[in-house]
Amino acid sequence: METLGNRLRMFRNEKHMTLDDxxxxxxxxxxxxxxxxxxxxxxxxxxxISKLASLFNTTTDYLITGENTVTSDPEFHMLQRTYEKMSSKDKKNLMIILRASFNKYFDDNIDDNEQHKE
Structure with a gap:
């Protein structure tokens, strides 16, 4: 069974990095x-986890689950890493800005309040 630890070791070895690195x-x-x-x-x-994903140029989702459920687009990964670093307040403000600017791309069936409970 592939585990988070196995994936970390795999990425480290692929990048020819030591444990110290x-x-x-x-x-x-x-x-x-x-x-x-x-x-x-x-x-x-x-x-x-976020720092490891950034270091290995992957997603936190892949590190945790082993599933590639998102795009390999580097800009998407940069946005995801940035979002993961934000405070709850900043995330909420970002969603307000995104909805105001790009509402046509949002699925109105999803309750934003449920997505941002922390």
Whole structure:
């Protein structure tokens, strides 16, 4: 079974990075990266998942689930990483701006309040 740890190890090896390289890039110890990869630390903090996804040029969804459910468009990934870094207030403000500017692209069947509960 493919796990988050396996995917992290796969990306690290594909990029020819050491545990130390990855640790320095996301601001943790070498041992922490090793524990992420072996599953000793199964619940990786969201900010670290986001940094790992950015480092490996993938999505947080793919790291967590192993499923490629979104586009490989680099601009989409940049937008997603930016959104993940925003506060709840900033996310809400962004949605107001997007709806005002691009309402024709939104699915009105989705309740925005449900999407932004945190």
């Amino acid at each position: 990855v640790a320095k890039a996301i601001g943790v110890s070498r041992q922490t990266i090793q524990r992420y990869e072996t599953g000793v630390i199964p619940n990786i903090p969201p900010d670290k």
